[in-house]
Amino acid sequence: MxxxxxxxxxxxxxxxxxxxxxxxxxxxxxxxxxxxxxxxxxxxxxxxxxxxxxxxxxxxxxxxxxxxxxxxxxxxxxxxxxxSGGHKPRGRLRVSAPLLFSQTAMGKIAAGFAMKFPDVRLEVTTEDRAVDMIEEAYDLVIRVNPAPDAALVGRAFLHDRLVVVASPGLRRPDDAPVPAIVRGAIGQRSTWKVATASGRSSIAVEPILGLSSLVMVRDAVRMGVGVGRLPLSLVSHDLSAGTLVHWGDVDGPATALWALYPTRRLLSARVSAFLDFLREAFPKGTPDELAAYVEGRGSSGAITAQTSA
CATH class of the missing domain: 1.10.10.10 (Winged helix-like DNA-binding domain superfamily/Winged helix DNA-binding domain)
Structure with a gap:
């Protein structure tokens, strides 16, 4: 051809x-x-x-x-x-990221990356759906617990877990469902299985609020309306401060955020630079590390680049 x-x-x-x-x-x-x-x-x-x-x-x-x-x-x-005698990252970099990660961390990540690599034109879109990278011309996607896909490769750069939390003033009844705040549509009464230091147990819940984002769920839980299932990174500061209390870890698989790119595509300098930037921002990849990054308490190179500007 x-x-x-x-x-x-x-x-x-x-x-x-x-x-x-x-x-x-x-x-x-x-x-x-x-x-x-x-x-x-x-x-x-x-x-x-x-x-x-x-x-x-x-x-x-x-x-x-x-x-x-x-x-x-x-x-x-x-x-x-x-x-030009080098491999300096340059050109447009299109990234798709999930809603919660974008709301809490992507603004800082994007700003730090832009300062470090001024010749890259970074474009970030926020979608929880699994975008088609080839047809929609994305260079890299960030996904939560992605299904295996032979067309994509990458690595997990952050890990988190879901916890059940509530306001300190909310009592856990013994013989009735506790009001719950959920993401999405309100469903029927259900049971949340949790693990605590003393073993596994179940919490009967009755959803009373359905909200479209986990940040909204956290804010409603803070008001004492009901319990919620939330990522530890999103509520670790509240747990430390005592504004929320921990009712247990959700019994189920942990959450992992993956950075993925197509196997058929050459790994460009700008994609490689963004992957390295994520690795520098979250060297351990723990929930506490993500929470510290969001709150500006971290010590990674990405945070340093931002706060020193």
Whole structure:
């Protein structure tokens, strides 16, 4: 496959037309049209549907664009790095992160990373769904307890666990369900299994509030409305201060945050730099370390970079 023709195809696809691509690249429109036609002939498929005023990617064209755009960008960046005599991270870095981690820590992480690597244009979006990294053009995703995926590789950089907490004034009844605050829709009465120093037990709960984020759940629990199941990192300061009390650890698997990237994609300098930055921010990867980072009490390089600015 002719890489120059492929690059011209990507140029036209990215700008949505031969005229716009020609103006953006200061290239003759006829040359771009000819190169794309030659690429179509070599592949034996139509890459664009050409109308009188509209140019649309065909299904094959869209698939080719999605699978080659980032690779060509990485090749350009690699060539630029070699030409400049180094491998300094540069270019756009798109990251998808879950809601809670974004609300509590990602702002500080992004700011510290931007100060350390000013040539990288970091874009962070917050979504709890499992985004499609290839089709949606993400360089790296952060996921909570991700399912095994042969197309992704990475590592866990933080660990947490769920705990049941309540306001000190909330009594734990012996013969009735305790009011509970949950994330999401309010369900029926249920039982939460917990582990304590004295063994395992069950807490009968009746959800009375359904909230869309764990930060909202924590704030409502602080008000004494009911108990909640929350990450230890989110409530460790309250537990230390006595504003919340610990009713037990949720009996179940621990929570792990993973940083993942596609196996089919070259590990660019900017992705490698971001992975290293996460490792420096959370060298132990414990709930207390995350809580300290959020509260500004940590001593990692990322925190130092931020507070010294």
């Amino acid at each position: 002719d890489l120059l023709a492929l690059a011209d195809f990507n140029l036209v696809a990215r700008h949505g037309g031969f005229g716009k691509a020609a103006r953006a690249a200061a290239r003759p429109k006829a040359t771009l049209s000819r190169r794309v036609t030659e690429l179509e002939a070599s592949l034996g498929v139509r890459l664009f549907e050409r109308g009188a005023r509209v140019l649309k990617l065909t299904e094959e064209g869209r698939a080719l664009f999605e699978r080659t755009a980032l690779l060509l960008t990485e090749l350009d960046e690699t060539a630029g790095a070699i030409a």
